[in-house]
Every structure is written in C-alpha cells, then in structure tokens.
Amino acid sequence: MAVRPPWTFSFGKSSILSHHFKNTSYMQIQLDNLVPVPLRDKILQRSSDIWNRQITFTPGSFIKIKAPSGTGKTTLVHYLYHIRTDYTGQVLVNGQPWGSYDKAAIAAMRQEQVSVIFQDLRVFEQLSAGENIELKRVMNGQPYCTAEKVTAMAAKLNITHILNQSGRTLSYGERQRVAIIRALVQPFQWLVMDEPFSHLDEENTQRAAQLIAEECKARKAGFILTDLDNDSRFAYDIHYNL
C-alpha cells in the first residue's frame, strides 16, 4: 500500500495520472497592440518586440522575454494571467479577449491550461510548504500527478526537508522552489514564469530548469519566461526584448 506523505491532505485520489484536457486543441495566446497605460509614454518612445505589436505565441514554444529591471516584465505576466487589465490593445486567448470570458471559464483555464510562477511567489504562509503544493495538486478533485511524483520533484529540487515547514518561515529560495513545483502539479498548455530562478544558486537553477523542461515536454506545453539577462538554460525557440 502506498504511504501518504504527512504533508498531503486526505482528500483526492493520489495514484492516478490523469489527463484533464476537456479541449484537445492547444490554447493560443496573442497580443494585439498591447500597451500598459502606466508605461505608455516610456514605451512609445523606444522599440519593443512585445509592446504595441501583433504577436502570436506558438503553442508548445519555449519563449524567453528579456528586459531590464522596471520595464514591465511583471506587468506583462499579470496581463497574460489576466489579473491586471490596465492596458490598451488586447490579450487574446483562443481568438477572444481575456475580458470576454466569464469567471468560471477563466477559472477553468487557470486550472487546466495556463499555470504561473509569480515573481512574488505567493506561497500561503498559513500552510506548510507541502500543503502549498498539495492545494494545487488536488485542485481539480482528480489529481494530475501522484503524491509520489511530488516527493520526487521535491527531492530533485533539494526541498524534501522543508515540506513540513510553515510557509511563513521559508527562505526566498525555498519559496521559489515550492512555487515552481506547485506550478508543475497541475495540467497546463502554457507555463508563464516571472524571473523564476531569481533566488536560486546555479545548481538549483539547473535542476529546476531541467524539471520545468521535462514537465513541459511531457505535456507538449510551451512556456513564456521573463528574465533580466540572456541565458542558455533552455533550448529557447524564440527570444524577445520587452
């Protein structure tokens, strides 16, 4: 009999690897002359590969968006995940503006099609590290991956020893690894990541990048990653300067 790790919740089936895609067509994300209102004047004075352009992110692509500090990486990630809307132009999902979907449809897309690693990590402090991950794993009732898989991911990212620790006392590097695993235990076709390795040393960065690449390939998913500098951590399909 499989032994349930102490940090898992008691609900949900843990032994199956199921596929949740209700819709087998891949989620398409497009930008149509997107310009953040607060940055409008600055952006229109310089050239950008992203702002104020027509962009189609090809499903399954590994996409890097590079930009210096304070030029809008987090703003873009929040637009892509539809938690900020202070822009002109449009973010189109499957040809329709994000804003045209109702709350239930947006919630379903965030559960099944698009996952995110926020720059501020958003680890729930009232839960343990393991519970933060488990919350996402069982979100759909029928878990996408097994509890054993989570144990293996935690070992790979060297955080097995903190799974029972309160989110409140985790270091930033530990929080970042929890947030990475949490984003990988749900189904997705796009993974959106905002400076996902900013608190990690080189070894943990390499391990995390390898895990992310494996998980994306297993799903035939793409990612959109923002960062400050050039890197060769992934075999990127396309680079943009923000």
Ligand SMILES: Nc1ncnc2c1ncn2[C@@H]1O[C@H](COP(=O)(O)OP(=O)(O)OP(=O)(O)O)[C@@H](O)[C@H]1O
């Ligand atoms: N809601 C907002 N209203 C007005 N200005 C904002 C808002 N959010 C961010 N800004 C400003 O927009 C600019 C871009 O911020 P953003 O956080 O997107 O940059 P970033 O590229 O992610 O920065 P960093 O590399 O420092 O994380 C900053 O000058 C910031 O002060």
